[in-house]
Amino acid sequence: MPRTSEEFEEFAVARTPQLYRAAWLMCGEAHRAEDLVQETLAKVYVRWHRRLGAPIEHPVAYAHTTLARTYISAQRRRSNHETPSEHLPETVETGGDAATRLALREALDELAPMDRAVLVLRYLEDVSVADTADALGVSPGAVRNRTIRALDRLRAVLGPSLRDLLET
Amino acid sequence: MSPHDSGVTDLLRRASDDLTPDVDRLVRGGISRGRSRQRRARIGTTVASLAVIGVVGGLAVVVPHLGGADSARDPGIGTEGASATEAPSPTPAPDPDRAPPADELRTLVLPQDMSDTLLTLTGASRVDAVTIDESGKDRARLYYASVDGAQVSFWIRWYNNPQVVEDGGQPLPPSHICEPEVEPDCTTLPDGSRLLREEVRPGGGTGVPETFLERSLTLATYDGWQISVIARNTTDEKQGEVVADEPVLTMDEMQALATSTAWYA
Structure with a gap:
């Protein structure tokens, strides 16, 4: 039986900080990291609610694998044809x-x-x-x-x- | 784990532990995107079927988007797309998980011919060649076309060049660009090519207005080429002016462009 939306939200809230940390280290800046996390959550959401097939056996591992694959996939798709830009001051780095x-x-x-x-x-x-x-x-x-x-x-x-x- | 290994772990954790993402916003955004994917998946069966039908044999789906009175685009953009899969494939086994050997890679037309064809097929007012890799590595070519005043980027490269393997990676199959199981917009074409259609979304980036939209499509061909088409509603990527409500090419036009056989000699 598929898991519920409430369970997904609970899972997402609990895991997002760690997913974001991993995403930030991969992407190197906040905006791409946020986009990566949301794409990852979206994919997990779809898989989570799928009516057919077994539920995700290890959601945490699945989410982090999805994050890494989404990152690599996006790099392969887009890195060579996006205009490079310097790191913009996304947040004030203090203390x-x-x-x-x-x-x-x-x-x-x-x-x-x-x-x-x-x-x-x-x-x-x-x-x-x-x-x-x-x-x-x-x-x-x-x-x-x-x-x-x-x-x-x-x-x-x-x-x-x-x-x-x-x-x- | 060695002391040095644990040091690296500590370093990564310290560098990221005090990052404070807006968890609620990210979760809301993720759920919203997920629901959107679900909706597209539900109607996607129909859309994908129409797309395949359109590519394989019919112009009924594609032509209405191309031949309007206000369109300067070459109707050939649709027929080229159709011919891409009507033509017999040189590879008998249309398996998207099979990494194509280098000798199956089709030869591209000359860069200027590609530019001219892009101009004709899109009805662009101008096409600029931004990158032409003549080194023989991934043979990347990037063009920017100005279509109805907005930017369309067309990018092609060899995704399975020998450097991928030399760099420690496994030879890539067409399926490397997306997985239908997790991405409803990911489909396999009859010739074994893998296609990802990403509908309209904000271009994103620091300070980029939400009105800056893009629609993108990525095709990994059965023989080793990766083609990415991005249509925007702005004069430039993440900057410039908004010149249309929506990105200037439809998804069907972009698919016809990507699957055209006109790029190969």
């Missing part, structure tokens, strides 16, 4: 971990979209190599290689500040 966020965003900007998605799934969501590979449609070996490459790139971009960021 707390704003410096960390800015430094990390600049470093993540150096990574390929797939590498960003791998890092977010592996390290923010703590998804296994096999499940990351399945979510992104690549081999486990490619996930490992991309992880190594992405971490190397982060170290190269952040340089000594990486150690500071990790220690502070």
Whole structure:
């Protein structure tokens, strides 16, 4: 039996902050992240309410897989034909971990979209190599290689500040 | 997980933990989009059937949008679309999950010929070639056409070029662009190509008015080309002026454009 709209809303409210964090780390800015989260919620909503077929077995994992696939799919569809624009001042970065966020965003900007998605799934969501590979449609070996490459790139971009960021 | 691994996890969490999204707005937006997808899915069966019928053999669906007295667009835009699937496919197995080998890739016409054809088929007042990749990598070409004063972008590239595989990815099949199970606007054409039709929505972006609309369509052909068509109601992408109530090409016109055989030598 399909789950109810109330249950979906409850699920969405509970998961949106974490989905948004992942989306922000993948997209690097608020507006694209918001769009990605809403697209993800829309897809989960449709699947959630489908009358035929079994209900989603693991909604949290399904939502995060959908987020990653939607991100990669959008990158493949649109990245090469949209006019690049600089990061606009979407919010005022103040206090707390704003410096960390800015430094990390600049470093993540150096990574390929797939590498960003791998890092977010592996390290923010703590998804296994096999499940990351399945979510992104690549081999486990490619996930490992991309992880190594992405971490190397982060170290190269952040340089000594990486150690500071990790220690502070 | 090694100490360094947990350090990266901590770094990602610290960089994102104090982000404060407007959860209610995002959930409302997600539900609204989801309901919209559901509605489209319900009527989508009919629409998709009509679209396929229109592509396969009929001009009845397409022509009324093209041949109006106020339209300068070439009726060939519809017949080209029809011929795209009427012509026998060189690949016998129309499987959207099959990654096409490089030797199946059709050759494109010359960039200037593509530009001229775009001009003719859309009735544009001008067409500008923005990107022409001659490096042999993904062979991307991007054109901006001015149709009834609004911008239409036409983008084609080789989605399954060798670099994809060299870069650690698996060879991509046409199905990589969308999944019918989660996207009601995603369909498979009779030749195995995968098509995603995204109806009108705000262009989005920082400071972009809600009146800036776009309609987009993405086609991953059975042999390895990806074509994206975006029609806008504005003179430029995310900027410029609104010149029409709706994006200037209908979805059927865009589909006919994307599935045209005129792009191939």
